[in-house]
Amino acid sequence: MAKQLGAKPRIGLLGTGPWAERTHAPALAGHPGVEFSGVWGRRPEAAAALAAASGTRAYEDVDALFAASDAVALALPPDVQAPFAVRAAAAGCHVLLDKPVATTVALAREVTEAVEAAGVASVVFCTLRFAEPTARWIAEQTAAGGWFLGEAHWLGSLYGPGSTSAYAASPWRREKGGLWDVGPHVLSVYLPVLGDVTDVTAAPGPDDTHHLVLRHASGASSTATLTLSAPPEAAEAALSLYGTGGRAELPRWGGAVGAFAAAVDALVTAARTGEPHACDARFGLRITEILTEAERRAISG
Incomplete structure (x- = not known):
């Protein structure tokens, strides 16, 4: 109880x-x-x-x-x-x-x-669902609607050249990579704004990089490039939406x-x-289901 x-x-x-x-x-x-x-x-x-x-x-x-x-x-x-x-x-x-x-x-x-x-x-x-700037932005874009395309790339440098991050010692991150570590962040934005994922296409890139193409229940499509192995000079996290109201870009957020x-x-x-x-927890389950399918598609080619 x-x-x-x-x-x-x-x-x-x-x-x-x-x-x-x-x-x-x-x-x-x-x-x-x-x-x-x-x-x-x-x-x-x-x-x-x-x-x-x-x-x-x-x-x-x-x-x-x-x-x-x-x-x-x-x-x-x-x-x-x-x-x-x-x-x-x-x-x-x-x-x-x-x-x-x-x-x-x-x-x-x-x-x-x-x-x-x-x-x-x-x-x-x-994090993006609870950090004030991004949480407010997600709510605003969900209410606005009319989105047909999402583009995201989360290029972490955890395993990039010269990294001294304390998180690099994490065995599960080393094993599962950016798909599982930063993929949930991207999905936590896409799902409320564009709707549930109905189809996944995935392809592997260099090191732990994964490229995803997603179809959503709203009819929109989205892409995501995810990695923890980018060079520090190329590290960036960005997400943009395109729709009837134009283009909307995820704002920067503060500390965790x-x-x-x-x-x-x-x-x-x-x-x-x-x-x-x-x-x-049910939302968390859905993220695991989507990432599991993406991982399977990337492995199977």
Whole structure:
């Protein structure tokens, strides 16, 4: 049974990597409307260090953190995240997931079914859906309609020459590449504006690069070029829409901490009202389904 939220919901954190350290923990520690109830990690010493830096306590037993929390945020590799999300939901905790929910449809479906069976709220943190400038832009373009074409390229340089990014040590990113790491960002914009994806064509490019052509339920088509291996000089993230109103370009957005705080607010609202958020676990499942099909098409040629 889903936990009822008090005046100041207790939210715990699972994960101690760079994303948790730089985004999740600061957002939770600095959020005036929630209590940062604790940190659990697969490395107890890292959990202790992050908890101390964030003014909360570390837990060596994840079930104890579930018991001490009304909700949990997960900053774990996707296919590690999914089973813990299932356990959190079974414990009655509302869940704030990271994208992608999982890299297999079976695991993403397990999360969705667990969340729905427990009646807990869920939100998938897709940065562009919660950063204020981009969230407002997406809502405006969805309301405007009339779009027939989308063009996107997300050229990350995580594995580009000379990269010193802390995220480059992430095994799942190394294995799955830009399709799975930045692909969810692009889909999180395209789906609300252009409609669900009804057909996917995909082709591999250099290194981890993938080129996607998508058909949408609205009749629109879109493209996306995704990579984590661009030279730093060529790194860029851009998305444009073309339609009856002309051309609209996705605006720049700020840091992820403020966006994550907005995602926390969205989870709390969904938990209090019982109204599912548009970017919930089922939305995360749909992203996994689309990316799985794109990966299959790229491999099969």
